[in-house]
Amino acid sequence: MIPLRIVYSTIELLHSGRSLELGCGLGRNAIYLMQKGCTDDAVDLSEQSLQWAAERAKENNLTVNLIHKNIFDMKVKVETYDIVYDSGCFHHIASHRRMDYVHLVQKALKPGGYFAITCFVQGGELGGADISDEVFGMVGLWTTLFRKKCDSCTKTLTT
Template sequence: MDEKILNNDQLYNLLDSLLRDPIVFWDDFYEDRDKKIPFFKNSPDENLVEYFRDGLNPTLVLEIGCGPGRNAIYMAKQGCEVDGLDLSKAALKWAQERADEAGANINFICKSLFDFNVEPYTYDFIYDSGMFHHLAPHRRITYLNKIRKALKPNGYFGIVCFNTDGAPASTDWEIYRDRSLKGGIGYSEERFREIFEEHFNIIHLRTMKNTPPQSGMFGIDFLWTSLMQIKGE
């Protein structure tokens, strides 16, 4: 069959097919809950706790790539109305069990960000802890556009992603040449700013703090943390 590329969606789907299937990968990843994965611990990110302690007070929140729900639960317990988005059924099954145990009311949505339709200017705060560095390069522009569309004017965006201690700083060309995202993409500060500064005012950008087990928070220093505010159109 002669398959033609007639629009951007078809092009993106072709590029997606060169890499791993994210639904299969993440369902398999979350199936074994006993793996020694640091972020399987049911504790919020230390930077997220800091944002709330410093006065971030959103009403309606979207967490993209929410996984087993640890940050979504924390934000719900702070009084936020939370939508938790993830494409893995296995992750959201775990997240719902945790939310029920914590008495947290969260609207979990099993869908890819790229298939998620949202009314413009919906959310006060969008949070991504670990999705961005697993994102294929051709999906970055759509990722940014989705976030910008979903945020209210003056809304905030928080992110946690690999720095170059967490993963290799693979170039975009290397991803497609090797047909692999490997363990994720590590971002230098320069590259991070290059991607986000056009659309966001970067309020904080720092290395995540290592946190001891008794802190009740998650933190490992091979990750960037950043809080940003959307720029006016």
């Protein structure tokens, strides 16, 4: 199983670190991140998906911390992760919970850490949830990468 392109881009920027994957599904991105030197926590609501992810991790001689929880029930420590990645979680979240999602990501990321997301957009060519959000108004698959602000990161980029 090949990870999504945005995962390649993120690991090229960071090279290693602690990662959290929201909505890990079968674990393809978590396994890739582990192979590249990350320590990975991967969460999903589907117990079956996590069982399959565990099998794939075992086939690759890796130990991924697979977490069976709703992301809003997780106890995330402040500024723990270098990478927070979402492939398949956000587009299932009702609009009234999306700010909770943003706060969870902000809390989890270290200063200078990366947040990458891939999600389907309502009415897109590839499908998507019935949950509308005018902010995204794009068709198909939406992928982006953000970096959490930190003073030393800004200084490094401007010098």
